[in-house]
Amino acid sequence: MSGTSSPFAEILADENLSVSAIDHCLDRIELRDRTIQAWAHLDPDLAREQAAARDAEPRRSALHGIPVGLKDIIDTEDQPTGYGSELWAGWRPDRDAEVVRRLRRDGAVVLGKTTTTEFATYRPTATRNPHRLGHTPGGSSSGSAAAVADGQVPLALGTQTAGSVLRPGSFCGVFTLKPTYGRWPFDGVLPVALTFDTVGGFARHPAWLGALDEALATDGVHAPHSVVLPALQDMRVGVLRPPWADRATPAAAALLETFSASMRSSVSEVRDIEVPAALGDLDDAHTLIMAAEASAALSERIHRPHPARVSDQLHAFLHGGRSAPASEIQHAREVLRLARAFVDRALGEVDLLLTLAAPGEAPAGLASTGDPVFNKLASVSGKPAVGLPAGRGVHGLPLGIQLIGPAHADQALVRVATCLTDRIGLAARPELLEETEGE
Amino acid sequence: MSGTSSPFAEILADENLSVSAIDHCLDRIELRDRTIQAWAHLDPDLAREQAAARDAEPRRSALHGIPVGLKDIIDTEDQPTGYGSELWAGWRPDRDAEVVRRLRRDGAVVLGKTTTTEFATYRPTATRNPHRLGHTPGGSSSGSAAAVADGQVPLALGTQTAGSVLRPGSFCGVFTLKPTYGRWPFDGVLPVALTFDTVGGFARHPAWLGALDEALATDGVHAPHSVVLPALQDMRVGVLRPPWADRATPAAAALLETFSASMRSSVSEVRDIEVPAALGDLDDAHTLIMAAEASAALSERIHRPHPARVSDQLHAFLHGGRSAPASEIQHAREVLRLARAFVDRALGEVDLLLTLAAPGEAPAGLASTGDPVFNKLASVSGKPAVGLPAGRGVHGLPLGIQLIGPAHADQALVRVATCLTDRIGLAARPELLEETEGE
Numbered sequence: 001m002s003g004t005s006s007p008f009a010e011i012l013a014d015e016n017l018s019v020s021a022i023d024h025c026l027d028r029i030e031l032r033d034r035t036i037q038a039w040a041h042l043d044p045d046l047a048r049e050q051a052a053a054r055d056a057e058p059r060r061s062a063l064h065g066i067p068v069g070l071k072d073i074i075d076t077e078d079q080p081t082g083y084g085s086e087l088w089a090g091w092r093p094d095r096d097a098e099v100v101r102r103l104r105r106d107g108a109v110v111l112g113k114t115t116t117t118e119f120a121t122y123r124p125t126a127t128r129n130p131h132r133l134g135h136t137p138g139g140s141s142s143g144s145a146a147a148v149a150d151g152q153v154p155l156a157l158g159t160q161t162a163g164s165v166l167r168p169g170s171f172c173g174v175f176t177l178k179p180t181y182g183r184w185p186f187d188g189v190l191p192v193a194l195t196f197d198t199v200g201g202f203a204r205h206p207a208w209l210g211a212l213d214e215a216l217a218t219d220g221v222h223a224p225h226s227v228v229l230p231a232l233q234d235m236r237v238g239v240l241r242p243p244w245a246d247r248a249t250p251a252a253a254a255l256l257e258t259f260s261a262s263m264r265s266s267v268s269e270v271r272d273i274e275v276p277a278a279l280g281d282l283d284d285a286h287t288l289i290m291a292a293e294a295s296a297a298l299s300e301r302i303h304r305p306h307p308a309r310v311s312d313q314l315h316a317f318l319h320g321g322r323s324a325p326a327s328e329i330q331h332a333r334e335v336l337r338l339a340r341a342f343v344d345r346a347l348g349e350v351d352l353l354l355t356l357a358a359p360g361e362a363p364a365g366l367a368s369t370g371d372p373v374f375n376k377l378a379s380v381s382g383k384p385a386v387g388l389p390a391g392r393g394v395h396g397l398p399l400g401i402q403l404i405g406p407a408h409a410d411q412a413l414v415r416v417a418t419c420l421t422d423r424i425g426l427a428a429r430p431e432l433l434e435e436t437e438g439e
Numbered sequence: 440m441s442g443t444s445s446p447f448a449e450i451l452a453d454e455n456l457s458v459s460a461i462d463h464c465l466d467r468i469e470l471r472d473r474t475i476q477a478w479a480h481l482d483p484d485l486a487r488e489q490a491a492a493r494d495a496e497p498r499r500s501a502l503h504g505i506p507v508g509l510k511d512i513i514d515t516e517d518q519p520t521g522y523g524s525e526l527w528a529g530w531r532p533d534r535d536a537e538v539v540r541r542l543r544r545d546g547a548v549v550l551g552k553t554t555t556t557e558f559a560t561y562r563p564t565a566t567r568n569p570h571r572l573g574h575t576p577g578g579s580s581s582g583s584a585a586a587v588a589d590g591q592v593p594l595a596l597g598t599q600t601a602g603s604v605l606r607p608g609s610f611c612g613v614f615t616l617k618p619t620y621g622r623w624p625f626d627g628v629l630p631v632a633l634t635f636d637t638v639g640g641f642a643r644h645p646a647w648l649g650a651l652d653e654a655l656a657t658d659g660v661h662a663p664h665s666v667v668l669p670a671l672q673d674m675r676v677g678v679l680r681p682p683w684a685d686r687a688t689p690a691a692a693a694l695l696e697t698f699s700a701s702m703r704s705s706v707s708e709v710r711d712i713e714v715p716a717a718l719g720d721l722d723d724a725h726t727l728i729m730a731a732e733a734s735a736a737l738s739e740r741i742h743r744p745h746p747a748r749v750s751d752q753l754h755a756f757l758h759g760g761r762s763a764p765a766s767e768i769q770h771a772r773e774v775l776r777l778a779r780a781f782v783d784r785a786l787g788e789v790d791l792l793l794t795l796a797a798p799g800e801a802p803a804g805l806a807s808t809g810d811p812v813f814n815k816l817a818s819v820s821g822k823p824a825v826g827l828p829a830g831r832g833v834h835g836l837p838l839g840i841q842l843i844g845p846a847h848a849d850q851a852l853v854r855v856a857t858c859l860t861d862r863i864g865l866a867a868r869p870e871l872l873e874e875t876e877g878e
Contacts, residue, residue, distance in 0.1 A: 098766065182773040186765035194731075194768045218766070292633075296735030326625035327537065327657070329633045334621040337821060340776060341783050382776060 018051035018065030018109055021154070025067050025111055028152045035133065037126045038147035040072040041079050042112035050109045057107070062211040064107030069148070069156035071141050072113040073120050073190035074199070076100055083190055083301070084116040084125065084140075086308035097188025099157060099199050099216050106215040111153050114143025117369060119298055120159060120192050123311040124366050129171060130433050131397050135362040138168030139369030141202070145172040148202040151432050155212060156202045161192045161290055162379055163358075163372025165200030166387045170400025171362035171370060173389040173430050175421075177201045177209040177414060178375075180407045181382025184216040190301075193293035195336075196286070196379045204430045206386065206417035213410050229351050229405060229412040232266055232419055238273035238350035243280035244373045249360030251393040256356055259390055259401050259426060263354070266424055273346050273353065275377070278338055283373045285335035286380055291321025292329055336380050343381035347406050352416065353377075357400035361393035374402065384410040386417045388427035401427070457490035457504030457548055460593070464506050464550055467591045474572065476565045477586035479511040480518050481551035489548045496546070501650040503546030508587070508595035510580050511552040512559050512629035513638070515539055522629055522740065523555040523564065523579075525747035536627025538596060538638050538655050545654040550592050553582025556808060558737055559598060559631050562750040563805050568610060569872050570836050574801040577607030578808030580641070584611040587641040590871050594651060595641045600631045600729055601818055602797075602811025604639030605826045609839025610801035610809060612828040612869050614860075616640045616648040616853060617814075619846045620821025623655040629740070632732035634775075635725070635818045643869050645825065645856035652849050668790050668844060668851040671705055671858055677712035677789035682719035683812045688799030690832040695795055698829055698840050698865060702793070705863055712785050712792065714816070717777055722812045724774035725819055730760025731768055775819050782820035786845050791855065792816075796839035800832035816843065823849040825856045827866035840866070 026044050033039055047067070054065040075081050075093035082089045100110065115125040117140040127142040129135040130150035137146040141158025145168030148156050158165045160178045169176030178200040186197055201212040229235065239260045245253070264270045295318040302310045302318070309315075346353055356374045363370050378385035383404050390401040405413040421427040465483050472478055486506070493504040514520050514532035521527050539549065554564040556579040566581040568574040569589035576585040580597025584607030587595050597604045599617045608615030617639040625636055640651040668674065678699045684692070703709050734757040741749045741757070748754075785792055795813045802809050817824035822843050829840040844852040860866040 181776075182766075182769035186769055189765065191765055194765060195772060197765070293735075296732075296738075299735075299738075326628065326630055326633060326636070327621075329630075330621035330625055330636075333634060334821070337620075337779060340779065344780050344783065382773070 016055050018054040019048060021065065021067050022047050022051040022109060022111065025153050028150070032150055032152060036128050036130055036146050036150050038114055038143040038150065038152060040082055040113045040115045040143060043079060046078060047109060047111050054107050054109055059107065061106035061215060063103065063215055066108050066155060067111040067153050068103055068108045069111055069114045069144055069153040070100065071144050071158045072116045073159060074100060074157060075188040076110060076113065079110065079113055081113065084118045084120065085310065087302065087304050087306045087310070093188070095188065098185040100188070102215050108215070114141070114147055114156055116140050117142060118311055118314055119301070120161065120164065120190060121294065121317060122313050122369070124369055126366070128366070129362045131173060132362070132395070135364050135397060136171065136366055136369050138171035138358070138362060140164040141168050142369065144202045145169055145174060148172070148174045148204060149430060149433070154204060155208050158200055158202060159189060160198050160200050160375065160379060161196045162286060163375025165202070166375045166378065166385060166402055167358045167370055167372050169202055169387040170357035170389070170398065173398030173428070175203050175206045175209060175389070175417065176387035177213065177410065178378055178385045179213060179217070179410050180384045183218060183408065183410060185218060191297045193290040193297065195289060195293060206414050206421055209386070210411055210414040213414065217410065226411045227406055227409040229409055229416065232416065233268060235267040235352060236269040236271070236350040237263055237267050237352045237354055238271055238346055240275055240353055240355040240377070241272050242275035242355070243277055244283065247359050247371060247373055248356055249393060252356050252360040252399050255391045255399045256401065260354055262426055271350065273350065276338070276342060279335065279342060281335050282339050282376055282380065285332035286376045288321065288324055288328060288332040289336060291317050292324060293321070294318055295321040339377060339380045343377060343383055347383070351405070353404040355402050355404070357387040357402040361395050361397035361399060378402065378404050383407055384413055386413045388417055388420065389430060390427055455494050457493040458487060460504065460506050461486050461490040461548060461550065464592050467589070471589055471591060475567050475569055475585050475589050477553055477582040477589065477591060479521055479552045479554045479582060482518060485517060486548060486550050493546050493548060498546065500545035500654060502542065502654055505547050505594060506550040506592050507542055507547045508550055508553045508583055508592040509539065510583050510597045511555045512598060513539060513596060514627040515549060515552065518549065518552055520552065523557045523559065524749065526741065526743050526745045526749070532627070534627065537624040539627070541654050547654070553586055553595055555579050556581060557750055557753055558740070559600065559603065559629060560733065560756060561752050563808050565805070567805070568801045570612060571801070571834070574803050574836060575610065575805055575808050577610035577797070577801060579603040580607050581808065583641045584608055584613060587611070587613045587643060588869060588872070593643060594647050597639055597641060598628060599637050599639050599814065599818060600635045601725065602814025604641070605814045605817065605824060605841055606797045606809055606811050608641055608826040609796035609828070609837065612837030612867070614642050614645045614648060614828065614856065615826035616652065616849065617817055617824045618652060618656070618849050619823045622657060622847065622849060624657060630736045632729040632736065634728060634732060645853050645860055648825070649850055649853040652853065656849065665850045666845055666848040668848055668855065671855065672707060674706040674791060675708040675789040676702055676706050677710055677785055677792045679714055679792055679794040679816070680711050681714035681794070682716055683722065686798045686810060686812050687795055688832060691795050691799040691838050694830045694838045695840065699793055701865055710789065712789065715777070715781060718774065718781060720774050721778050721815050721819065724771035725815045727760065727763055727767060727771040728775060730756050731763060732760070733757055734760040778816060778819045782816060782822055786822070790844070792843040794841050794843070796826040796841040800834050800836035800838060813841065817841065822846055823852055825852045827856055827859065828869060829866055
C-alpha cells in the first residue's frame with residue numbers, strides 16, 4: 001500500500017500495527033460516531049484483544065491485523081447481528097458468515113458491525129453522509145460507506161442486491177468493488193434475493209479491494225480465479241448510453257463525458273454503446289424480482305414472535321412481490337435475460353464498460369437512500385464492477401464512476417482502478433475529512 | 440389441418456364439429472380411461488353443452504369447437520383443480536387461468552383436467568403409457584401426454600419446469616411445443632419455479648401447436664410476435680454434443696445420428712456444437728434452483744389445514760431447496776447464466792439446435808417419470824423447443840427429437856416441424872393406437 005493518503009500509512013509501519021490501527025479507528029469513532037452514526041455494534045475490548053493476538057503472530061496476508069467493518073446483516077459469532085430491524089436487535093448467530101471466516105483466517109480484525117437499512121431493503125438508518133450531514137450516505141450498506149469515508153475504518157464489507165455497494169460508495173466518495181456474482185460466498189449473510197445478492201467491499205484506495213478479493217474469492221464455475229484484461233493502452237472501453245441516462249444530474253452527466261474523454265489518451269479506444277430501449281424496463285423488472293424473492297427469503301425472519309413489526313414500507317414492498325401476477329414475473333425475468341445477454345454481447349465488443357455509479361450527488365435528507373438505477377446492469381448481469389470517486393457535483397459532494405468488466409476479471413478491474421487513481425489521476429483519492437459541515 | 444391421420448379429420452367436416460369431437464373423445468375415454476387413467480376430472484354434460492354453444496356460433500379461430508385437455512394445475516372456474524395432491528382434491532378456483540381464458544375466447548372447449556404428478560413435481564400418477572401399459576407416460580404432465588397419444592383429445596396443455604412437456608411427449612410419441620419463456624401467460628397456473636415455469640402444448644400434428652400458439656402468445660419484450668427463421672434449405676442446424684450425452688440409450692443416440700444425417704439433404708448445413716464441460720453441472724444446478732424456488736412457491740399450498748400430507752419425496756425435495764447453503768445457490772445460478780450465454784452464442788452460429796427430447800424410450804414401471812436431463816437447456820435458456828416423435832427404440836416404444844430455436848421463433852419452429860413431418864417424413868406421425876398391449 002504505497003502512497004495512501006490516510007493515516008493508516010504510518011500505522012502500517014508500526015510493529016503493533018493492529019492494535020494501533022484499532023486504537024486509531026476507535027479514536028476517530030469516539031470523535032465522530034455521535035454525528036455520523038455508522039455503527040450498529042462495537043466492542044472495543046474484543047477488537048483490541050483480537051488485534052493484540054494478531055500483532056503477536058507472523059503476518060498471514062495483506063489483511064493481517066487490518067480492521068474491517070461488517071454490514072450488520074453479515075453473521076458474526078462474537079458480535080450481535082441485527083439485520084437493521086428491532087425484531088432482531090441483539091441477536092447472536094452461532095457462527096461466522098463464510099466471508100468473515102475467510103477474513104479472520106487471513107488475519108483481519110472485525111472492528112464492529114455497520115448500520116444497514118431494514119433487512120437491507122429501504123427503511124433508512126440514522127447514518128449521515130460524512131461529506132454533508134444533512135444528506136444520505138446511500139444504502140443499504142449505509143454504515144460501511146460512511147465509516148470508510150469518514151476514516152473510521154480502512155475497509156468494510158456491504159452487500160448489493162440492487163445498488164447497495166456502488167451507490168453509497170459513490171455518495172460517500174470511496175472506492176467499491178461489487179465482485180462477480182458468486183465469487184465471494186454469501187453463506188451466513190442475510191439473503192434478500194439470491195439471484196442478485198452479492199457481498200462487496202468499501203475502501204479508501206482500490207488496492208485494498210484487491211486484497212479483500214484475494215481473501216474472499218472462490219474460483220468461478222467456468223473461469224480461473226482471475227480473468228485477465230489487456231494492458232490499459234490496448235484496452236477498448238465502451239461508454240454505456242442507457243435509456244435511463246436522463247435520470248443523471250447534469251453535473252454527473254458532464255463528469256461522465258469528461259472522464260471518458262480523458263480516458264481516450266490512456267486506452268486504445270473509447271466508444272459509445274447503446275443500451276437497447278427494451279431495457280428501459282430493467283429497473284422495474286429488477287425491483288419486481290427482488291420483491292418476489294425477498295417475500296420468500298425474508299418470510300420466516302419477519303414473522304418472528306416479537307412485539308416489534310416491520311415497517312409499512314417493507315410490508316408493502318414484500319406484499320407487492322408476493323402478489324404480482326405470474327405474467328409480470330415472467331415479463332420481468334425475460335427483461336433480466338435480455339439485460340444479461342446485452343452485457344455479454346457488449347463485453348464481446350469491448351473490454352470494459354463505463355457508466356455512472358449513481359445518478360449524481362447524495363440527495364439531501366435522510367428519508368431515502370437514493371436511486372440505484374445505474375447499478376442494476378451490474379447487479380443483474382452479475383459482472384464485477386468497481387466504483388471510483390471521480391469528482392464533485394454542484395453541491396460539493398462526491399460523484400462516482402463505475403467500471404464493469406467480464407466475469408472474474410475482478411482483480412484486473414481493481415488494477416485498472418488503481419492505475420486510473422495513482423498514475424492517471426482520473427479517480428479522486430478521498431481526502432481525510434476533518435469536521436464535516438452540517439446543514 | 441390437411442392430411443391428419445386422426446379421425447378428427449372427418450369430424451372437422453361436420454357442422455356439429457364440436458359436439459361430434461367431444462362425443463368422439465368421450466367415447467374413446469369411456470373405452471380406455473380405466474386402463475390409461477389420464478383424467479383427473481371430466482364433466483361430459485358441461486363439455487357437451489359448451490360444444491353445442493360453439494357449434495351454434497360463427498367460427499372464431501382454428502381452435503373453435505376443438506376439445507382441449509388441461510393439466511390439473513391450470514385453474515378452471517367451472518371444473519375443479521386439484522394440483523395432483525389430496526390436499527386440494529375438489530378445490531374450485533374462482534376464475535380461469537389466463538391461458539384458459541384465451542382458449543375459450545378463441546372458441547376452444549375444455550374437455551377436462553388431465554392428471555399431474557403431485558404439485559407438478561415428482562410423485563407419479565397412476566397414468567399409463569398408451570404404447571405399453573407397464574411403462575411411465577413421463578411427467579409431470581402425464582395425463583396430457585397420455586390422453587393425446589391415446590386419441591382421447593386432440594390437444595392438451597401441460598407445463599414444463601424441468602422437462603415436463605418435452606419428455607412425456609417423447610415417451611408417448613406426440614408432438615410438443617415448450618414455447619419461449621413468458622410467451623404464454625402463466626397467471627392462474629400453479630407456480631413451481633417461476634424462473635422456468637412454462638405452459639406448453641401436446642398434439643398429434645405440429646400444426647395444431649401453431650394454432651395453440653396463435654391463441655396463447657403474448658408479444659415478447661424485445662421481439663415481434665414471430666421471429667422468422669431462414670427457409671429450410673438455407674438453414675444452419677447445430678447438433679448439440681452435451682456432457683450428458685452418455686445418459687442417452689444406444690438406440691436414442693443412434694436415432695439422433697440418423698435424424699441429423701437425414702437432415703443434411705434438406706438444410707444448408709448440419710454441424711456439431713459442443714456444450715461446454717462446465718455445463719456438466721447444469722442438471723443439478725437447475726434442480727437446486729427449482730427446489731429453492733418451489734420451497735417458497737409451494738409453501739402456502741402445502742401447509743393447508745388438511746388431514747392429508749404431502750409425500751415424503753416432495754417434502755425432502757423442498758427441504759433440500761430451503762436448506763441449501765447460499766454458496767450452492769450462487770454456484771447454481773452462475774451455472775444457469777453460463778447455460779443461457781452458451782445457448783445465445785450457439786444460436787448466433789446456427790439457426791436451430793437439435794438434440795434428443797428424452798434419453799430414450801419410456802422406462803418400465805410407474806415409480807419414476809424418467810430423466811429430464813435433455814430438456815434442461817431449453818428450460819433454463821427459455822428458448823422455444825418443439826418435440827417430434829422420430830422413431831422407435833428396441834422395446835418398440837417412441838423416441839423423440841427436440842428442436843430448439845431463438846426466442847419467439849415459436850411459429851417458425853412449428854413450421855419446421857410440420858415440414859419435417861409432412862414433406863420430409865423425418866418425424867413420425869402418431870398412429871391411432873388400438874388396444875394397447877399390456878405387460
